[in-house]
Amino acid sequence: MTLNVTDLFRTYGDFQLRVDLTVARGEFLSVIGPSGCGKSTLLRMVAGLEPADGGSIALNGDEISGLAPEKRGIGMVFQDYALFPHMRVADNVAYGLKLRHMDKAGRKSRVRELLDLVRLTDKADDFPATLSGGEQQRVALARAIAPSPSVLLLDEPLSALDARLRIDLRREIREVHDRLSLTTLYVTHDQEEALTLSDRIAVMKQGRILQTGSPRSLYESPENLFTGTFLGLSNALEGRLQAGWFVTEEGIKVIPAEGEDGDGVLFFRPHHVMLHGEPAPGRLPFEVTRVEYCGGWSLVHGAAGAHRVVVFEPAETRWAAGKKGHLAVGADRARFFRGE
Numbered sequence: 001m002t003l004n005v006t007d008l009f010r011t012y013g014d015f016q017l018r019v020d021l022t023v024a025r026g027e028f029l030s031v032i033g034p035s036g037c038g039k040s041t042l043l044r045m046v047a048g049l050e051p052a053d054g055g056s057i058a059l060n061g062d063e064i065s066g067l068a069p070e071k072r073g074i075g076m077v078f079q080d081y082a083l084f085p086h087m088r089v090a091d092n093v094a095y096g097l098k099l100r101h102m103d104k105a106g107r108k109s110r111v112r113e114l115l116d117l118v119r120l121t122d123k124a125d126d127f128p129a130t131l132s133g134g135e136q137q138r139v140a141l142a143r144a145i146a147p148s149p150s151v152l153l154l155d156e157p158l159s160a161l162d163a164r165l166r167i168d169l170r171r172e173i174r175e176v177h178d179r180l181s182l183t184t185l186y187v188t189h190d191q192e193e194a195l196t197l198s199d200r201i202a203v204m205k206q207g208r209i210l211q212t213g214s215p216r217s218l219y220e221s222p223e224n225l226f227t228g229t230f231l232g233l234s235n236a237l238e239g240r241l242q243a244g245w246f247v248t249e250e251g252i253k254v255i256p257a258e259g260e261d262g263d264g265v266l267f268f269r270p271h272h273v274m275l276h277g278e279p280a281p282g283r284l285p286f287e288v289t290r291v292e293y294c295g296g297w298s299l300v301h302g303a304a305g306a307h308r309v310v311v312f313e314p315a316e317t318r319w320a321a322g323k324k325g326h327l328a329v330g331a332d333r334a335r336f337f338r339g340e
């Protein structure tokens, strides 16, 4: 099923949400943005849990915005699992099937199939409170997909879990999506989740979608500073375009850059900059303030003039706090953004 959201509109006091978004059949699309940008509101409107002030929500071209939530063919998973505490795991999963009047034998076999899928067959008779957070979220996932929805919506489903579990469960969620050929809309504020899980990501700010694209294109070629800095580690050096060069506030001509003269920032990733011992034209004097060992690599923090910069280095880097060096920004990878 293709989900089409067109000019969907909602106002709360000063907050205004206005969104156009398409999730193609079989696609996994994540909406990412800071707290309060409207991600949950968007998802809840698509689910029918929140009224819209205007706009259209369509599945394969059929308008669903007038339908009650249970009639939309949409499954939803929430951050806090929202399981029924007084019902056993199997009954939680069977809930939506019962609502749809599936007979007992049908329910039983479907529940078994789903508990198998989320690897919880042996927990069928347990109550939610006796399960771990990750297990409860897998029950919630099984419950959401039990009635074979055409679209699956997930609202920060991993936020309440610890880091290790989040990595395992995000892989499981993606596997379930692939195996059942679902159309999935996933909301998160976690950039790593969005980058690793999604076919496409939509970056949202203050009720608007700023850029939509593949994880790689958003990470490598953001169209604006917000998208670039929100997804992954980055550097933003203030300065100006002047006669074909990006020039820092200290007057260093860093790299050639095209465009009209004016103020802005040079944006580059920590692996788009090299740390050298020797000065050279265009290199920025840099003082290391801290080196973080990150497992297979190191993150070198430091200052270039008034600016903080982070650089990826090998795990066995020779750089250490207090050392002075010179930064060479990769001319082909850095992007200039005008003041936003």
Ligand SMILES: Nc1ncnc2c1ncn2[C@@H]1O[C@H](COP(=O)(O)OP(=O)(O)OP(=O)(O)O)[C@@H](O)[C@H]1O
Residues within 6 Å of the ligand: 012, 015, 033, 034, 035, 036, 037, 038, 039, 040, 041, 042, 189
């Ligand atoms: N029922 C409501 N009544 C009034 N204002 C609301 C309501 N629901 C959401 N808002 C406001 O709408 C804006 C968007 O909220 P929303 O929960 O959609 O953001 P979010 O991006 O999901 O945030 P978070 O990541 O913190 O969950 C916020 O300013 C919020 O205060």
